Amino acid sequence: MDTQAEHSERDRSSEPHAGSEERSRSSRFRGAAASLRRWRRRLLVGGVAGVVAVLLFSAFVVQPFLIPSGSMEPTLRVGDRVLVNKLAYRFGSGPERGDVVVFDGTGSFVREDLDANPVGELVRGAAASLGLAEPPDTDFVKRVVGVGGDRVVCCDARDRLQVNGAPVDETYLHPGDTASRAPFDIVVPQGTLWMLGDHRSRSSDSRDHLGSPGGGMVPVERVIGRVDWLGWPPARIGGLEGTGAFDGVRAPGRAHG
Known part of the structure; x- marks a missing residue:
């Protein structure tokens, strides 16, 4: 017990x-x-x-931008991710001949879509801002060939552009391309830009909108920024190479010696 x-x-x-x-x-x-x-x-x-x-x-400041087409080859290739400098033209300077820029083509390259879904556009725009999706259909990347006051003519006897009477040797063009198969002779209004792609035979640019309202001219205020760097793929990372093709072009109204 x-x-x-x-x-x-x-x-x-x-x-x-x-x-x-x-x-x-x-x-x-x-x-x-x-x-x-x-x-x-x-x-x-x-x-x-x-x-x-x-x-x-x-x-x-800087926006990633996915290149969706070959209109800027060989400078920019399909799938490249470029970095667009949004401060390039914020302090008084404007786009210059030879600059590669991203711009909103609404009203110049495309008509304004009044039926667009604002929520869908916002989501897509956010994804594009991170470089995770293709840019909106209204965003384009082209090279500035003419600025306000310039007279741009194509082509001379050697199939070159002439800007303000000076021939332009466009070494950046896609191999086998000429300056343009369609002739044109235009004067760029002040405050606008004349834009062309480097792969002229594959680029829908200012030439295709000569008969549209605005004549293919892009307002300067529609420029989003200048393409200054390549961010992808790794083998192409670095600054975008500039061009001296327009060094011999004088300001409008000045004679060439």
């Missing part, structure tokens, strides 16, 4: 200890769960803040 009493006492004395261990394990579990929830919230907040920072940077 004494032995049984001793066992009963030990069993009763062990019950509070077992309960304490259960409470301790439960407390540790709740603490770990709370830490996990805090970590997830911080991760979510950090992720959202990171995306917002990238979108703001893309909106005002």
Whole structure:
């Protein structure tokens, strides 16, 4: 009887200890769960803040841009991701002949779509701003060939462009292409640009809109920025090579010696 009493006492004395261990394990579990929830919230907040920072940077400083077509080959290839400098023309300077720029072609290259879904356009625009999707159908990348006041003529006896009477040797053209198969003689209105692709036989550019309202001229304020760098693929990362093709072109109205 004494032995049984001793066992009963030990069993009763062990019950509070077992309960304490259960409470301790439960407390540790709740603490770990709370830490996990805090970590997830911080991760979510950090992720959202990171995306917002990238979108703001893309909106005002440098925007990635996915090249969707071969109209600028060999300078830019399909699938290239370029970095567009949005500050290039913010401090008084404007686009110059030879610059490769991204611009909004609404009203010049494409008609304004009044039936567009604003939510869908916003989502697509955000993805394009991160370089994760093709740019909107209204965004184009071309080379500036004429600025306000320029007279651009094609072609001379050697199939070259002439800008303000000066011949332009366009070494950046796609091999086998000429300056243009369709002749033109235009004067660029002030505040606008005449845009051509480097792959002339594959580029839909200002030439194709001569008969449209605006005559294919792109307003300077529609320029999004200048393509200054290649960000992808790795073998092509670096600054975009400039051109001296227009170095001999004088300002409109000045004679050539």
